[in-house]
Amino acid sequence: MSGNTSTRTVTILKTGPQALVQDLGRPGNAHLGVPPSGALDQQSLKLANRLVGNEEGAAGLELLLGGAELRTETACTIAVTGPSTEVRVDGRLEDSHQPLHLAPGRTVSIGTPATGLRTYVAISGGIDAEEELGSRSTDLLSGIGPDPLRDNDVLRLGTPGQPNHADVVPPAQALQTLVIPIRLGPRDDWFEDAETQLRQGVWTVSDRSNRVGARLNGTKLNRRDGEIPSEGMITGAVQVPPDGQPVVFLNDHPTTGGYPVIGVVDHHHLHFLGQARPGTTVRFKPVD
């Protein structure tokens, strides 16, 4: 630490498999070719921020399969949310989903969640990374926003707000089987009886999934051959490449694409896909 006592920081001692800075993203820039980005499980990030007295949209950490360790360099409040996971402070077991008031020099270790994929860490004041297009989120497709974190990175924090008196919130369990509501269109006419194909199919989440999209393996969706002139894509669009294996676009998706979109997943259900481990069973439920 430098002698500058006005700078509040935390040090990321270990990132685990992947640690990213995420807030609620930068929607509204698709016409420039810029993806929305932002936390894949926004409910969990918002909850973590509320627990430490931040605005819901403050930047926190999005950890993939936990495994991170950080050290407080200032007095701060930290909350860990997402699927149930072990949290230790200087080796002592603490609870996730509640505010932890920490003195400087404490080491916080975050375990691997028993279910699900992504753990969120909010720190009072929020992570004060430089904003790009109004957001501090790391966009892995475009390379906009802070670089993915590395061991021993020091993160500057903003000014803390007034901690609220939230109760302990029970952690969620990620489900082994997802039934995802989907609305047909805009290109369901590329598929013979799109509704039946979607309703009867069964897929598993592929290990090639990432923040760009949840790739699904399973029932082949039969479609016409060919491509569409590139057209705008929204988060939740289910794109079907020629191999018939659907991809559900998540927050770092390309803003345009040339494969037909059979349907769009309601954004209220996207966090389930953001938390779905490879191997999770996925079915679609076409709705009006």
Add this chain to the structure above:
Amino acid sequence: MLLRRCGTDALLVEVDSLSEVAAVRAALQHLDGIEELVPAARTVLVKGALTEVRNVLRTVDLANVPPTTPREITIPVIYDGPDLDMVAETAGTTPDDVVKQHTAATYEVAFCGFAPGFAYLTGLPQQLRQPRLDSPRTKVPQGSVGIAGEFTAAYPRSTPGGWRLIGRTEITLFDAKAETPALMQPGDQVRFVIA
């Protein structure tokens, strides 16, 4: 014009030409409550304010883009691209004439996509319209200026790409940290000049 449903809060407006895309975009761009407005080759994706959007689209005149005063952007180009000779040969002319034609035309940003700040420019002279490379390059250097089909474009950063490259620019095309990150936005007018 066909309105295609895109989830609960977006529509894909499908039309027949780039000029109709421009008409739809111009009709919608100042509506309150629109969260995303994404023109493309034959479509405009619009998210938010769908009731107002449907009302506007009921009366939109696709044949006439309302007159605007577009921003004018000039891009200096060093015309030494690796495909310049091939483009000249395919066009049945000389490299000098390719440069002359490319710098004489006025272009318009039809839409952006592929990468942040990658603008598809229409207005390419007929003689320069050519297909993509048979085999795309794995790495096109940042600033490369190329042509493909009815479009010309400049690569804001190094990416894979299959456009025929006729030159390069040293101007910054996209800077996420800048107040206006993208040099070119849909509707802008663009000219290329010899650097």
